Amino acid sequence: MATSTSKSTQASKAETLVDTIYRDTRKRLNAGDWHPGDRLLDYELAERFGCTRMPVRQALLRLVNEGLLNSTTRGFQVPVLTDAMVRDIFELRRILEPAAAALAVNIADRDQLNAGLSKAIDLAKVAMVHKDAALMFSANASFRQAWLQCVHNERLLDAIAMSADHANQVRFANTTDTNSYHITVEALEKLGKALTSGDPERARSEMVDFLKLAEASYFLRRQQIDTAPALGS
Numbered sequence: 001m002a003t004s005t006s007k008s009t010q011a012s013k014a015e016t017l018v019d020t021i022y023r024d025t026r027k028r029l030n031a032g033d034w035h036p037g038d039r040l041l042d043y044e045l046a047e048r049f050g051c052t053r054m055p056v057r058q059a060l061l062r063l064v065n066e067g068l069l070n071s072t073t074r075g076f077q078v079p080v081l082t083d084a085m086v087r088d089i090f091e092l093r094r095i096l097e098p099a100a101a102a103l104a105v106n107i108a109d110r111d112q113l114n115a116g117l118s119k120a121i122d123l124a125k126v127a128m129v130h131k132d133a134a135l136m137f138s139a140n141a142s143f144r145q146a147w148l149q150c151v152h153n154e155r156l157l158d159a160i161a162m163s164a165d166h167a168n169q170v171r172f173a174n175t176t177d178t179n180s181y182h183i184t185v186e187a188l189e190k191l192g193k194a195l196t197s198g199d200p201e202r203a204r205s206e207m208v209d210f211l212k213l214a215e216a217s218y219f220l221r222r223q224q225i226d227t228a229p230a231l232g233s
Contacts, residue, residue: 021049021059029068029078030165032137035172036080040069068165078168083219086170090215092163094208100151100160101207102200108150110196116146117192124188128181136184137175143188147195170214173221180217187213 025045034040042056049056060076063069070077081089104113120143127135144164151157174184187210194206 017049017051018055018058018062021045021051021056022062024049025059026063026068026165029063029168030141032134032168032172034078036078036168038078039074040076040078042075066162066165081166081170083222085166086218087215089163089167089170090211093160093167094211096156096160096163097211098204098207100153100156101147101195101203103153103156104147104150105195105198105200105203107152108147108195110198113146113150114192114196116149117143117188117195120146121185121188121192124181124185128185131178131181133176133178136181137171139188140171140175140184143192170218173225174214174217177217177221177224180221183213183217 025040028034040060042053042060045056045060046053060069061071064071064076067079070079120139123142124136124139126132127139148157148160174180191206191210194203197203
């Protein structure tokens with residue numbers, strides 16, 4: 001009986017470790033620690049967590065099943081999204097996020113929401129002045145968190161989180177284009193006013209416009225990169 005209990009405890013600890021590695025790696029993917037095309041080395045993660053490679057591989061395979069990593073003959077890699085994939089992601093976001101924005105307006109403590117959004121916008125303005133891509137990425141993340149925490153539909157939040165996780169490549173491209181930061185700040189301010197207006201339909205409409213702008217900005221940025229002359233040419 002004691003042996004059975006011991007095996008159960010060991011299995012529980014291993015499962016907890018896999019969960020910890022999974023959550024930490026997913027969080028780091030969202031924070032931009034790895035970019036599209038980067039490889040994740042299981043032995044490096046094993047050293048980070050002081051464990052064998054087995055729980056690391058189990059955690060990374062969970063991310064593969066969710067489409068957040070690719071499994072290759074050389075290990076695990078952050079996916080590089082095709083244009084068609086990006087359009088699909090934005091189509092899904094235009095279905096989910098405007099509805100969530102309307103719900104947030106109905107539920108939110110307006111003063112608290114306004115404080116959170118204003119703080120994020122102020123951070124974006126600082127990023128604009130200093131042309132700081134990491135800070136702009138953080139400002140966008142803070143803005144999203146401020147309004148999403150006002151949505152109490154857990155299933156909707158899970159669906160939004162999954163679609164957002166797949167949009168890392170889009171966020172990286174848009175936040176590295178320092179020349180368009182003034183457009184980003186203006187868009188955040190406009191969306192922020194809609195989210196704190198008390199008008200669900202206004203919030204829904206502005207969210208659609210915001211996502212359309214983000215999609216257009218991404219493909220414009222891609223075009224600029226693709227047509228830029230090679231270094232030394």
